[in-house]
Amino acid sequence: MTGTRLIMLAVMGLAYASLSVAANDLARGAEVFNGTCIACHGSDGSGNLPGVPDLTGSKGLLSTKDAVLLKRMVDGFQSPGSPMAMPPRGGDPGLTDADLKAVLKYMRKEFKIAP
Ligand code: HEC
Numbered sequence: 001m002t003g004t005r006l007i008m009l010a011v012m013g014l015a016y017a018s019l020s021v022a023a024n025d026l027a028r029g030a031e032v033f034n035g036t037c038i039a040c041h042g043s044d045g046s047g048n049l050p051g052v053p054d055l056t057g058s059k060g061l062l063s064t065k066d067a068v069l070l071k072r073m074v075d076g077f078q079s080p081g082s083p084m085a086m087p088p089r090g091g092d093p094g095l096t097d098a099d100l101k102a103v104l105k106y107m108r109k110e111f112k113i114a115p
Contacts, residue, residue, distance in 0.1 A: 025101070025102045025105050025106075026102070026105060026106055026109065028098075028099065028102040028103075028106075029102035029103040029104070029105050029106025029107070030106050030110075032090075032095060032099050032100075032102060032103040032106075033103050033106055033107065033110075035092075036090040036091065036092045036095065037090050037103065037107075040052045040084075041055060044056065044111070045107060045110065045111040049084065050083055050084070051082050051083035051084030052084065055107060055111055056111045056112065057111075057112070057113075058112065058113055060111070060113065062104075062107055062108055062111060062113045063113060066101075066104065069104060070097070070100055070101065070104065072086060073086070073089065073090065073100045073103075073104070074088065074089060074097065074100060075088055076088035076089075
């Protein structure tokens with residue numbers, strides 16, 4: 001009896017912990033996006049400057065795999081003929097890989113792309 005209750009408490013605690021990690025990620029993602037990425041990508045992700053692609057829509061660029069997008073965000077990226085490059089880490093070397101993962105999660109949610 002007591003054993004079962006302890007296990008249930010432990011399971012509830014774990015569920016709570018993973019929920020709050022997800023919420024923290026989104027909050028951090030929003031902070032990073034609004035602090036750095038918004039300058040070029042715009043608050044709605046559709047792009048503010050010539051050469052910045054529209055990231056919105058379920059079939060848009062954000063439907064590319066995580067690993068590919070993360071590499072492009074970390075290293076920077078310029079497609080052939082594009083007038084502007086995506087700077088490494090959005091131009092902020094202080095952003096960690098975890099920050100970039102968080103911002104990817106935020107963009108997918110905010111710009112209407114399934115996780
Ligand atoms: C100085 C402007 C600028 C900033 C700041 C910037 N980007 Fe970009 N980003 C670009 C441009 C330009 C491209 C398109 C590059 C190309 O296709 O040649 C791009 C492309 C992308 C792409 C699509 C990559 C693909 O597969 O085509 C993602 C995702 C992205 N940026 C995420 C971010 C994130 C996250 C941040 C903030 C941490 C950020 N960007 C900050 C200019 C910027």
